Amino acid sequence: MRYHKFLFIFSFFSISNFLFAQSHDTTIQKDSIHIQNLINKASKFRTRNIDSAELEVREALHLSTKSESNYLLARSHRLLGQILSEKLGEDNMYCSIEHVEKSIEYSRILRDSVLVFKSTNNLANTYLRMEDHPNGLKTALKAVDMAKSLNKNNDFNEELGVSYLSLGSIYLVMESYDKALESYKLGKSKLDKESRFYYAALANSGYINYKLKKYKEALALFDETYVGYQKHNDILGITRILTLQGMILYKMDSLSQAKNKYQKVIAISENNGHNISIAEGLYRIAQVEDRLKNHDSAMYYIDKAIALSDSLSFLDKKVTSLYLKGKLLEQKGDSMAAVKYFYASEQIKDSLLGRQNPAKSHSVLLEYKDEQHKKELSGFKSILAQKNYIIFLIIFLLILTGSISYFVINKYRFRLLKSNDLRLELEAALDEEKETKDYMNRKLTSSSAFIASNTDVLKETNNLLEKIKTSIRAEDLSNDVNQIQRQIEEKLTLDEAWESFFHHFNEVHPQFLKSLPSKSDLSKTELKLCSFLKMNLTIKEISELMNISSSSLRVTTHRIKKKMNLSKDISLHQFLHSQEFIGN
Numbered sequence: 001m002r003y004h005k006f007l008f009i010f011s012f013f014s015i016s017n018f019l020f021a022q023s024h025d026t027t028i029q030k031d032s033i034h035i036q037n038l039i040n041k042a043s044k045f046r047t048r049n050i051d052s053a054e055l056e057v058r059e060a061l062h063l064s065t066k067s068e069s070n071y072l073l074a075r076s077h078r079l080l081g082q083i084l085s086e087k088l089g090e091d092n093m094y095c096s097i098e099h100v101e102k103s104i105e106y107s108r109i110l111r112d113s114v115l116v117f118k119s120t121n122n123l124a125n126t127y128l129r130m131e132d133h134p135n136g137l138k139t140a141l142k143a144v145d146m147a148k149s150l151n152k153n154n155d156f157n158e159e160l161g162v163s164y165l166s167l168g169s170i171y172l173v174m175e176s177y178d179k180a181l182e183s184y185k186l187g188k189s190k191l192d193k194e195s196r197f198y199y200a201a202l203a204n205s206g207y208i209n210y211k212l213k214k215y216k217e218a219l220a221l222f223d224e225t226y227v228g229y230q231k232h233n234d235i236l237g238i239t240r241i242l243t244l245q246g247m248i249l250y251k252m253d254s255l256s257q258a259k260n261k262y263q264k265v266i267a268i269s270e271n272n273g274h275n276i277s278i279a280e281g282l283y284r285i286a287q288v289e290d291r292l293k294n295h296d297s298a299m300y301y302i303d304k305a306i307a308l309s310d311s312l313s314f315l316d317k318k319v320t321s322l323y324l325k326g327k328l329l330e331q332k333g334d335s336m337a338a339v340k341y342f343y344a345s346e347q348i349k350d351s352l353l354g355r356q357n358p359a360k361s362h363s364v365l366l367e368y369k370d371e372q373h374k375k376e377l378s379g380f381k382s383i384l385a386q387k388n389y390i391i392f393l394i395i396f397l398l399i400l401t402g403s404i405s406y407f408v409i410n411k412y413r414f415r416l417l418k419s420n421d422l423r424l425e426l427e428a429a430l431d432e433e434k435e436t437k438d439y440m441n442r443k444l445t446s447s448s449a450f451i452a453s454n455t456d457v458l459k460e461t462n463n464l465l466e467k468i469k470t471s472i473r474a475e476d477l478s479n480d481v482n483q484i485q486r487q488i489e490e491k492l493t494l495d496e497a498w499e500s501f502f503h504h505f506n507e508v509h510p511q512f513l514k515s516l517p518s519k520s521d522l523s524k525t526e527l528k529l530c531s532f533l534k535m536n537l538t539i540k541e542i543s544e545l546m547n548i549s550s551s552s553l554r555v556t557t558h559r560i561k562k563k564m565n566l567s568k569d570i571s572l573h574q575f576l577h578s579q580e581f582i583g584n
């Protein structure tokens with residue numbers, strides 16, 4: 001019973017833990033999806049109200065902290081840094097730097113090189129907006145190096161283009177226009193022509209033309225950029241281009257058109273919470289009213305611009321606004337108040353110049369160039385070492401190849417010499433065999449000649465005895481003659497002599513006599529003739545050996561050819577020595 005109770009409790013806790021874990025995982029998954037949605041929505045801050053986007057990304061950051069997701073934390077911090085940087089103001093700038101640095105920290109934990117680069121690039125832009133040129137330049141150069149290392153296979157062209165864009169912007173505010181244009185050119189070569197960053201590069205190139213007083217070229221670039229920003233619904237970009245167009249129209253004395261552009265900027269910015277653009281628009285309208293001698297109206301707009309700059313710590317806008325306020329007061333005859341504003345403007349300007357520190361920026365550039373030269377020198381040394389290694393390897397391979405070739409050639413020479421020795425031995429053996437064969441042929445010929453001569457002698461003797469036998473009648477003598485004839489006839493069989501002949505012949509031509517019966521049914525006389533022909537004896541020599549006339553020999557030859565079905569065109573001698581005949 002206790003066992004069942006214990007089992008029930010254990011099962012209850014196991015199921016509870018499983019369900020709790022499942023519920024917890026589901027909650028985390030839902031939170032993660034919600035955070036992603038908030039980040040994606042807030043990332044479109046350039047096309048909507050920037051304050052709403054800030055609230056959304058702060059909520060995403062809060063939820064990411066609870067979920068302890070490094071990836072979501074990295075994205076949330078980076079996006080919040082971007083938004084605060086766009087909103088400007090000194091407090092926002094420092095907060096922006098703090099968030100972007102945290103994004104870099106989390107990205108490094110994730111080992112996400114691309115996210116580290118993007119955050120570094122955002123940091124460079126923030127320093128630029130803070131007028132902190134040395135830190136901005138240092139960070140931008142670092143971002144360029146990171147982008148180059150990422151872009152080894154041209155997979156990160158856009159990232160490299162954006163880094164060049166940031167670097168160009170820093171050169172621009174440092175008034176290094178040639179370097180800025182070069183950076184924008186490099187950036188445009190890497191960027192997609194329909195991307196927002198490409199239009200930003202066009203806008204900055206136009207601004208350089210404006211600074212160089214090339215107003216028509218600048219307007220053409222601004223018009224092209226304005227169309228591009230409208231395609232992307234980039235509100236921040238649109239307000240910037242409208243401001244730049246108004247500035248050029250102001251320089252060209254088209255004051256009413258310039259004022260219209262600035263009023264559009266203020267209207268769009270008020271709807272989207274872009275206070276920096278509002279302050280810029282107010283300041284620019286005050287300039288126009290001052291040029292039109294509408295001093296009261298100009299004072300109204302500049303006071304609003306100063307108030308907005310004060311509330312949001314827009315130091316760069318505050319400098320120009322305070323200076324214009326002093327100028328307006330001076331025109332009204334209030335010199336004491338004007339001096340106060342001029343002094344305040346100069347103080348803030350000095351603070352900004354101290355932050356910009358051109359000497360330090362140039363020092364950063366020199367350090368970077370020196371570092372690049374060291375890298376190039378190190379790379380050159382590395383290439384030189386690599387080349388030396390390759391040369392050493394080639395020499396080693398040549399020596400190895402030469403050694404192997406020498407060994408192979410010597411081995412081949414040895415084999416060749418051995419082959420030559422073997423060939424000489426074979427030739428000597430063949431010569432010896434030929435001599436043996438010739439000797440056997442001579443032996444056969446002499447045997448045949450001996451047999452033939454013996455046959456002739458015996459036949460003549462037998463004929464002579466026949467004549468004697470017919471001429472004499474003595475019985476005893478006749479019996480003696482008969483006995484001699486029987487002995488001669490026994491000798492005339494010649495079986496043993498011919499057996500000896502064919503034995504010797506077979507030693508020289510082992511397959512010849514075996515092949516002849518397979519061709520036709522030849523008589524012993526015909527076999528003898530074929531054998532003599534194989535021995536290369538002349539017709540005369542054969543006639544003498546066989547004790548027959550030449551005409552009889554030709555008849556015998558014709559008979560053999562007929563039995564072998566040979567044509568008239570080929571001689572028996574040729575056939576017996578041809579390839580068709582298998583006997584040797």
